[in-house]
Amino acid sequence: MNDGTAPPRRIRNIAELARLAGVSAGTVSRALANSSLVNTETRETIQALARLHGFRPNQMAKRLRVKETKVIGIVVPLGHERRQHLSDPFFMAILGHLADALTENGYDIMLSRVIPDAEDWLERIVDSGMLDGVLLIGQSNQFEAIERVAAWYRPMVVWGSHRPGQVHCTVGVDNRVGGRLAGECLIGAGRRRLAFLGDTAAPELSERYLGLCDAASAAGLAPPIKLETHLASDIMAEEIAGHIERIGAEVDGIAAASDLIAMHAVRALADRGLAVPGQISVTGFDDLPLAEQTIPRLTTISQNITAGARAMVDVLFERIAGTAAASVEMAPTLIRRDTA
Amino acid sequence: MNDGTAPPRRIRNIAELARLAGVSAGTVSRALANSSLVNTETRETIQALARLHGFRPNQMAKRLRVKETKVIGIVVPLGHERRQHLSDPFFMAILGHLADALTENGYDIMLSRVIPDAEDWLERIVDSGMLDGVLLIGQSNQFEAIERVAAWYRPMVVWGSHRPGQVHCTVGVDNRVGGRLAGECLIGAGRRRLAFLGDTAAPELSERYLGLCDAASAAGLAPPIKLETHLASDIMAEEIAGHIERIGAEVDGIAAASDLIAMHAVRALADRGLAVPGQISVTGFDDLPLAEQTIPRLTTISQNITAGARAMVDVLFERIAGTAAASVEMAPTLIRRDTA
């Protein structure tokens, strides 16, 4: 009655609309699905009626019936990190790309940040009946749990490291090579006393450390110091500051486990009057868009997040379709900028 | 037969488990829900059986039946931005906090990044039957669409500006005051030729610009120049560089619409040999964790994202419960650091 458009009375289900249209529920369902089984005329009548009342079929019911939810779970396990780091820029970057790719293909996204305390956390997610597939961002320290589930659940792809013989399907860069690249860069810049800044509980990060060791030993240097750092950004800052304070002049080259850590390190070094790259060189890891905008610009190892996200989605779809698509391992590259 | 634990034969639904346990489906349902209606002994038998077979009831079916999905939609409308900016650090920061608060309360999160081309994009989300409530991050240029839906859909809370008389419920800072604070800071630093760097299509950002104008006119200055900038980070960089190139010496104070924009601006200024804050002052907006880690540290307007996210969730729950909770407007504060 308001502006020509008729009563905004809300319709709650197909049955009601069917009654209104004088047909059966089945016919309405087919009409809304644009099935050619229903007469063009009635089809249009019904669609018009639906539009008029702003009716949209309940997705929950539909999905229950057709056993396809069109929802993909994106899960971030925070095993070695009680504190949230959903706001970690790397995660955000990859999430953005995943969201793009999934949305394009008509899938919705269910986001879970999980603190794996319940032991069967992954089973619970995978088995909820709400998801057609799962993308795991990072292995954290949950390698076992992931393997266990991967043994019977196919549509799952994990961002992280690939260990020979593992069951679950991963997409990621060769972290060991990445670590080596960082080391070679530092050594090439004349640095001899190296340190690794990060948390080695996660396999990805531990591989990077090993790569750094490879480079050091190839150059005949002592194994790099390991400086543990949590990933939650608030404590990270002071932890890093503490490390820098402590190791000060003992170290002249820092390979950070991520760009974010590298940024904090550069900041902390500046606070203590240590010039980067004048006195100390620093490398990051990830090559986030941000890395190019800092002062000084970060020298870093590129993960090609865009391609990685795309690969994860492609592989996932293949697995949903039934193909047993294999893991993807990409080559990291060194991006040389200002800090090393 | 593998290690003492019995056959891993998978059970697909409650009926199957019921047959196995020799009881009816209803009893199994109650047993798994730990209802006191079922005998303690049988209850435990059933639970043990479920555990043994790794059975977990289908959530889709449950949720259809009880008409409560325990899922909240977090939606980012990209009306004035075709390109994705899910990776925008501000969005990521608030998403992290929202995820915490929702997960704590037993809710799952459905993430949608929407390009509102379909006209009824929001109706479609809200009406899908998949969500108990919706959190909208930013109004973009979709004020009308949001108002239209808010007229009949209660459990929705929007991060953004509150215009007098609007229907939909918002949580956010007073952006106009924030803009004024930025302006006053720049003027207090002796700057007289101001510019606003950002996209004024979104109401939040436009308010910030107006606040900046307030400050300028109060100080008897000419209205600040408006420099339009897209929010997608890849084009943002060159756009900002272009602006800086063009306006160079004409401007001595820049109020950026966000911390990210401010960072890019500082970077672009450095590239052109303009010292910050020596020759030009810059302010950001948001006070992301990052703002403290850049070199030089960003002077910025704080949004208190933590409190904001918490407030959004609180208000949303009240609205889900039926209370008509009102909008929340927080006061922004100036965080004085190095850039202005």
Next chain:
DNA sequence: GCAGATACAACAATCGATTGCAATAGCCTT
């Protein structure tokens, strides 16, 4: 004018759980 094909729509089963109600058995009370 009739067999057979065609087009359309109604009927009813199904997806997998939840839950009000009815039924049964065992126990207590008087």
Next chain:
DNA sequence: AAGGCTATTGCAATCGATTGTTGTATCTGC
């Protein structure tokens, strides 16, 4: 011993759609 409780469990309806099967006009060709 009969009536009344209580503790358990089974039965069946329900949530809201989808879809295979069946039924009935209408139409075609001969």
